[in-house]
Amino acid sequence: QKEVEQNSGPLSVPEGAIASLNCTYSDRGSQSFFWYRQYSGKSPELIMFIYSNGDKEDGRFTAQLNKASQYVSLLIRDSQPSDSATYLCAVNIGWAGTALIFGKGTTLSVSS
Amino acid sequence: GAGVSQSPSNKVTEKGKDVELRCDPISGHTALYWYRQRLGQGLEFLIYFQGNSAPDKSGLPSDRFSAERTGESVSTLTIQRTQQEDSAVYLCASSRDRVFPGELFFGEGSRLTVL
Numbered sequence: 001q002k003e004v005e006q007n008s009g010p011l012s013v014p015e016g017a018i019a020s021l022n023c024t025y026s027d028r029g030s031q032s033f034f035w036y037r038q039y040s041g042k043s044p045e046l047i048m049f050i051y052s053n054g055d056k057e058d059g060r061f062t063a064q065l066n067k068a069s070q071y072v073s074l075l076i077r078d079s080q081p082s083d084s085a086t087y088l089c090a091v092n093i094g095w096a097g098t099a100l101i102f103g104k105g106t107t108l109s110v111s112s
Numbered sequence: 113g114a115g116v117s118q119s120p121s122n123k124v125t126e127k128g129k130d131v132e133l134r135c136d137p138i139s140g141h142t143a144l145y146w147y148r149q150r151l152g153q154g155l156e157f158l159i160y161f162q163g164n165s166a167p168d169k170s171g172l173p174s175d176r177f178s179a180e181r182t183g184e185s186v187s188t189l190t191i192q193r194t195q196q197e198d199s200a201v202y203l204c205a206s207s208r209d210r211v212f213p214g215e216l217f218f219g220e221g222s223r224l225t226v227l
Contacts, residue, residue: 104154
């Protein structure tokens with residue numbers, strides 16, 4: 001059974017702080033990892049992906065992957081109220097030809 | 113169109129009726145996914161189509177659920193004998209799976225309410 005686990009939150013941080021979102025996955029063979037953002041009432045959109053162990057930075061976002069610990073995280077620096085949304089971790093077992101499995105999401109609330 | 117198109121956007125039906133939900137993916141996208149999202153919940157994988165390969169149906173919750181896709185075009189998700197627990201938003205997504213797997217483009221969803 002492929003599982004992706006996230007703390008549902010809500011995670012509340014003040015504006016300007018760092019928000020840290022965590023995700024664990026069960027299948028050790030997982031190859032690629034994605035973070036999607038979903039605003040209330042909207043569909044998810046991709047914000048970050050990571051394939052290799054270590055950190056990957058894109059603007060205010062940093063994805064971190066540790067395959068040995070089966071752990072992936074997303075850091076949001078200088079959090080803004082517009083970052084308030086649900087963040088979904090997604091895992092792809094293979095490179096292609098396999099389904100993308102999502103966690104239940106963590107709700108982030110950034111207060112001004 | 114430029115994006116993933118789903119219809120109907122809203123569907124209210126009576127318990128026991130059959131419903132069909134339609135998804136028109138982005139042109140050229142070989143992979144197509146159906147997910148279910150209950151109110152306040154995450155995305156529950158239902159089925160995945162990749163080109164002409166056999167679909168991954170491992171997420172379908174019961175034999176009341178079925179989906180079809182012809183080639184790399186439109187897909188239809190059918191729910192027979194609907195139950196109240198089927199009420200949810202059904203999201204379709206497509207991707208250029210062989211080029212960038214995991215970059216899914218989602219439609220706006222079909223909101224199903226079973227009375």
